[in-house]
Amino acid sequence: MxxxxxxxxxxxxxxxxxxxxxxxxxxxxxxxxxxxxxxxxxxxxxxxxxxxxxxxxxxxxxxxTAGGTEVPIAPSDTLDVFVFQVSDLSRTVQVDPSGNINLPLIGNVQAAGKPVRVLEQEITRAYARNYLQNPQVSVTVKESSxxxxxxxxxxxxxxxxxxxxxxxxxxxxxxxxxxxxxxxxxxxxxxxxxxxxxxxxxxxxxxxxxxxxxxxxxxxxxxxxxxxxxxxxxxxxxxxxxxxxxxxxxxxxxx
Known part of the structure; x- marks a missing residue:
């Protein structure tokens, strides 16, 4: 048994x-x-x-969570990162024990401790800085610890x-x-x-x-x-x- x-x-x-x-x-x-x-x-x-x-x-x-505050992203959470019309950059990633996710071109991004919308904005700025013109990025929590x-x-x-x-x-x-x-x-x-x-x-x-x-x-x-x-x-x-x-x-x- x-x-x-x-x-x-x-x-x-x-x-x-x-x-x-x-x-x-x-x-x-x-x-x-x-x-x-x-x-x-x-x-x-x-x-x-x-x-x-x-x-x-x-x-x-x-x-x-009192007052409807969004629960921040945590280590071990699984996220879906979608970059509109750029399928090669869209993927499902897991937040590592250090709180980071790894994305194509921009590498490690600190995710833990941030609300989803804040992370979206940071990823959008990172891709816009050197790689894409007017990127549209969405992040959703697929599984949350x-x-x-x-x-x-x-x-x-x-x-x-x-x-x-x-x-x-x-x-x-x-x-x-x-x-x-x-x-x-x-x-x-x-x-x-x-x-x-x-x-x-x-x-x-x-x-x-x-x-x-x-x-x-x-x-x-x-x-x-x-x-x-x-x-x-x-x-x-x-x-x-x-x-x-x-x-x-x-x-x-x-x-």
């Missing part, structure tokens, strides 16, 4: 049966409070946590996936092949690194689908874990789930 397959099995069994003997979960354990009618109501307050992980009612957007999401637990195809430019939690579940037969759609947790703090929030996908709750946006770096209907959720489960899913993502389980 390969390492990837062994770890995948470990993740599935661990997420499915996390501390089944734990029968002391309370509304605060699973990230919601109970109203007078007994239905779940979501608070804006921070929920239980510790120095390693904190549970919140709603996840904030990552700082580098900053848009990878880990989807684990009770989904049909756990793994690490490339997110489209804007993606929701429903989109992420679909990337993972939908819920498994024993999944609990009310036990979907999203983990996110915000600054130096790891945060996690609970989402009930059935409420999202019925319009009772907003469909949250998912960002690159997020980890989505779906628990089984038999799981008893306590805070320690969430820390263990994050650790297992993060380990799986490092070796590309499901890809």
């Amino acid at each position: 390969s390492v990837c397959k062994a770890l995948r099995i470990a993740v599935v069994f661990a997420v499915s049966g996390f501390i089944a003997a734990c029968n002391t979960s309370s509304p605060s354990d699973i990230g919601m409070s109970q109203g007078a009618s007994g239905t779940a109501s979501y608070a804006s307050a921070t929920l239980p946590g510790d120095a390693d992980l904190r549970q919140v009612a709603e996840l904030p957007a990552p700082p580098d 900053a848009r990878r999401v880990t989807i684990d637990g009770e989904v049909n195809k756990a793994g690490v996936y490339q997110l489209p430019p804007t993606a929701s939690l429903i989109d992420a579940i679909a990337l993972g092949g939908g819920f498994s037969r024993i999944a609990d759609t009310g036990k979907v947790y999203v983990f996110r690194q915000v600054g130096n703090q790891k945060l996690v929030a609970l989402y009930d996908v059935s409420q999202i689908r019925s319009g009772k709750r907003a469909n949250p946006r998912i960002y690159g770096g997020d980890v989505v874990v779906v628990f089984s209907s038999s799981s008893k959720i306590a805070f320690q489960n969430l820390k263990e789930a994050l650790g297992l899913a993060s380990s799986a993502s490092r070796i590309g389980v499901g890809l």
Whole structure:
């Protein structure tokens, strides 16, 4: 059995049966409070946590994407560089560990840390300086390391996936092949690194689908874990789930 397959099995069994003997979960354990009618109501307050992980009612957007700011190009990103009517200069390139791409005639160009439109302008000026008259250059991000999401637990195809430019939690579940037969759609947790703090929030996908709750946006770096209907959720489960899913993502389980 390969390492990837062994770890995948470990993740599935661990997420499915996390501390089944734990029968002391309370509304605060699973990230919601109970109203007078007994239905779940979501608070804006921070929920239980510790120095390693904190549970919140709603996840904030990552700082580098708040307000719609474009995520800069990063090492390992794959870019499509298209030079209009000059096919010999158009190509797909990967940003190297130093943050550079290599293009015909102009050689290495620093790409990492720059928005796509800034890189486009720099490549255009470089070709116009010595080689082309009025070049028209377009750059698109084909694959982005900053848009990878880990989807684990009770989904049909756990793994690490490339997110489209804007993606929701429903989109992420679909990337993972939908819920498994024993999944609990009310036990979907999203983990996110915000600054130096790891945060996690609970989402009930059935409420999202019925319009009772907003469909949250998912960002690159997020980890989505779906628990089984038999799981008893306590805070320690969430820390263990994050650790297992993060380990799986490092070796590309499901890809």
